[in-house]
Amino acid sequence: MAELAFNDSVRPVARPQVPFGAWGLRVAALTYLVALVAVPIIVIVIAGFREGLGVFWASVTRPAALSALWLTIWTAGLMTLFNIVMGTMTAYVLVSYKFPGKRILDAMIDLPFAIPTLVTGVMLVLLYGPQTAIGELFESRFGSRLLFAPPGIILALLLICYPFVIRAVQPVLAQLDVSQQEAASTIGASQWTIFRRVILPAIRPAILTGGLLSFARALGEFGSIVIVSGNIPMQTQTAAVYIYGQVEAGNPAAASGVSVVLLAIALLVTLMVDLIQQRRRQHA
């Protein structure tokens, strides 16, 4: 009886109250986030449209600005396609097979996240620059330079975005249920058919997420591009390098317009990633 009475008196534990504690923490944390992330984005949008829509339009449609934006988008797009193929393949190999050196390969994948992108650019110039054996060979074979030209931009982006698709796909592949694959295999499906019909549909959202993230990352890349692109206006100047050039030249109006466009595309891509992940969570 005594025990029962004791149990009756037990209430859910109330946490000790700290005056202003929870509120103070929330206000402080969200202020930090808003001041550092939301404010800069609002500033860029205001700076872009402050002189009116006409000025914004004129700054974005200048030939040098248009060509920089277009170069940024197509090099990032091409890189993303290639990255999706190689990244999926790498993730598949890492999850499916045992082979010597596998642990080293797995450990190396995040290297591009750790290496300063400017250093990436320096390394690529040392390896593939016009004065190197590989650079000369490429120029004599294809009649155009490897570095200080669009192929160099794509190469740099491939290196910088290398981990995105792999790290998005790898955990999903590792958790795949093997029974479906085994069933497909017993009815005589080839390995390629199993990949295409069983594995690929399951990892498609992860591939898409990784691809979109690498595209968004590539749009804003500056450190490596400024080294490997040669920075020739209208030819090898990407949007980020264009903005840098305009700011340095004291021409803020031109920089603001392109910044707004670049930012808008990046936000759109982030939104798409968010939607894919929400859908995946709902299905799970």
Added chain:
Amino acid sequence: MHEIKPRTPAQILLIGVVVLYAAVLLVAPLVAVFQGTFADGVAPVLKAFTDPDVISALKLTASLVIAATVINTLAGVALAWVLVRHEFPGKHLFDAMVDLPFVVSPVIVGYVIIVLFGREGWLGGIPFKIAFSWLGMLLVTVFVSLPFVTREVMPVLAAMTPEQEEAAYTLGASHLLTFRRVILPSIWRGILYGIILTMARALGEFGAVAVAGGGIRGVTETSTLFIFRALHDRNYVGAYSLALLLGVLSVIILLLMNTLRTPTTRKT
């Protein structure tokens, strides 16, 4: 899926392509920077590190990395806590905001500092200097490395069960004591991993600090900015030596990342 030993030629070819791709993309450039730096032996490299500009650049980079990491660690843990444990309107929006520094071009962030605090800046009248100074560079460095601690701590906090915390409160422990003795031991690994990523990002930042700081030699010139200027001045030994040092540091960071990364904390 479980791992198998490759049997068919097609499987071996597939592995070969993947390994070759990684070797060309990741290993070859590292070897190249090593070779390029030591092309004329060790002596010029050692001499490059006695250059006062190199020393001041390294000191500036170190101060920015340390300050940005301290700020983002303290604020990042608080933010992770608020985003996981608190309920409030607009939470999803705030949550989405955390990832924005991943996709905003660093050059644009640097440009914001100039728009606000530059010579003709909107807030140009404030009594202390932000643009072309340490403070402005710190602000952009904090921005670019903001997501890491928050994003590493959030999943760990979300996975924690409340029993231990409630037990601590029942025994009369204060919030601070409970955090220190119950919560911190569970999330320290996530914090540490976040700190390493924060440091790596802050160490390598170039575009944002180039624009916000202006790259004034010996004053606002970080390590990456020194490399950039040295390449233009054809001081190749200086540029390559510092690039190699940063490359070696990032390999160390990578090793730390791999030691800390366990299957349970691995996020997608």
